[in-house]
Amino acid sequence: MEPASRSASLTTPAIELRAINKSFGTVQANRDVNLLVQAGSIHGIVGENGAGKSTLMSILYGFYEADSGTILIGDKPVRIASSRDAIAQGIGMVHQHFMLVDSLTVLDNVMLGAEGGALVAKGAARIRGKLAELARDYGLVVDPDALVGDLGVGLQQRVEILKALVRGAQVLILDEPTAVLTPPEADQLFAMLDTLRREGKTVVFITHKLREIMHITDRVSVMRRGEIVLTTETSATSPPALADAMVGRRVLLTVDKTPSRPGPARLEVRDIVVLGDNGVPLVDHVSFTLRGGEITGLAGVAGNGQSELLEALAGIRPIASGEVLIDGKRVDPAALNPKAMRALGVSHIPEDRHRMGLVMSFEASESAILGFHHDPIYGAGPWLSRARVVADLARKMLAYDVRPPLPRLKTANFSGGNQQKIVLAREMERDPGIVLAGQPTRGVDIGAIEFIHKRLVALRDAGKAVLVVSVELDEIMALSDKIIVLCGGKLTGERTPSPDRHEGETLVGELGLLMAGVTDRAA
Incomplete structure (x- = not known):
């Protein structure tokens, strides 16, 4: 892949975060984070699982409030206490795991939360017209009457982007957008993002894939253990340099x-x-x-x-x-x-860890014994021994560098990569x-x-x-x-x-x- 063409005059800040701190109990997810994202650019954020990327973006989108620090939109300090506040400030977010209702049409999904008041028919006509406009301007073509459950993953992601743009997003946050896409679908996404950039939209692009960072972004920031340790023009760095900054050692x-x-x-x-x-x-x-x-x-x-x-x-x-x-x-x-x-x-590491590998509402220690819960090593007579289950995962967390190393934390509260390590530890440690x-x-x-x-x-x-x-x-x-x-x-x-x-x-x-x-x- 060749690097994307870079804009020569990216000077206006779309978003600025100053000294953002966020803790969950004893775990400090973000530590004095300073980040400036220039308007009309694609800004990449990379880092290991648990580095604090998703927490930082969740603060920007209003899922969490920072313990301290300041958010500026343009040059104006704002308080973002909910996703409604973020949308009002022109910020949209496409999550790694889509938030769509499979049994509804594309139009219905886009309308949810933006129906247009009591006259739903008028709201539907307005949004249908907006979808046609976005399809023409950005190539975001989706049949508004198709059931979302019948669409492929790439088109479902397009629906999520359309939801944000219909609500007036000028800044679009994409969290691991290619994790579930095929290479052709990823190429289509990059073409769409390039069009959005040329039309003046700002994109924050969270990914683990360094080739994608080099291909599509203008600037990139590296997070490690809750802090930003590097921000640079993408053209001035390389995949090995980014990998070393992410991990803090040669990779x-x-x-x-x-x-x-x-x-x-x-x-x-x-x-x-x-x-x-x-x-x-x-x-x-x-x-x-x-x-x-x-x-x-x-x-x-x-x-x-x-x-x-x-x-x-x-x-x-x-x-x-x-x-x-x-x-x-x-x-x-x-x-x-x-x-x-x-x-x-036979050990099986499933392709979809959420659907087959884990139970999100369980404690991590419970997810880590799925399928092996009858093993005598977990038993105390006819009953499971919670102490043994917890101790077993504590040992595996150390061996597999699962962060945070808290066996009783809910599975859903781990980042995707750390959830994957829990599955790997369960399946690989059985000889x-x-x-x-x-x-x-x-x-x-x-x-x-x-x-x-x-x-x-x-x-x-x-x-x-x-x-x-x-x-x-x-x-x-x-x-x-x-x-x-x-x-x-x-x-x-x-x-x-x-x-x-x-x-x-x-x-x-x-x-x-x-x-x-x-x-x-x-x-």
């Missing part, structure tokens, strides 16, 4: 691993079929083998059967036909369920023979990505068989000893990565063709 942006030493087959998949609710095959006669001491990467554009394959192998989704062998022994597909697979030494890792670094900061990659490589080196499903092609290529590709539920090819740069460039092209359905046989 490896590549995966450090020795050549694999594949051992015996641990998991064999033979001609399996997985059906959707309508009876159409989502996984269509797929076969492959996972060997001990080897990481197999499963690549493909999102929605091509990877999720369903992973769920089937974890025992969550039924297998219509085909065979599964673990350590050479056939497993009856009809008897597969998550409990049975765990008993066979599994087979690890099924779905999007293991989704929404995770650069330091945690390095940590997770090291853990996966360590499992490989200990003789475990690892399957990594990721939409990040760079991650697949860096981690994998072998890559298989799915398109339309079918296996389209297999490749072996090479450390040679030129061969790597060739491999990217080949994988792209396989992901588009151009099979080896067709080629």
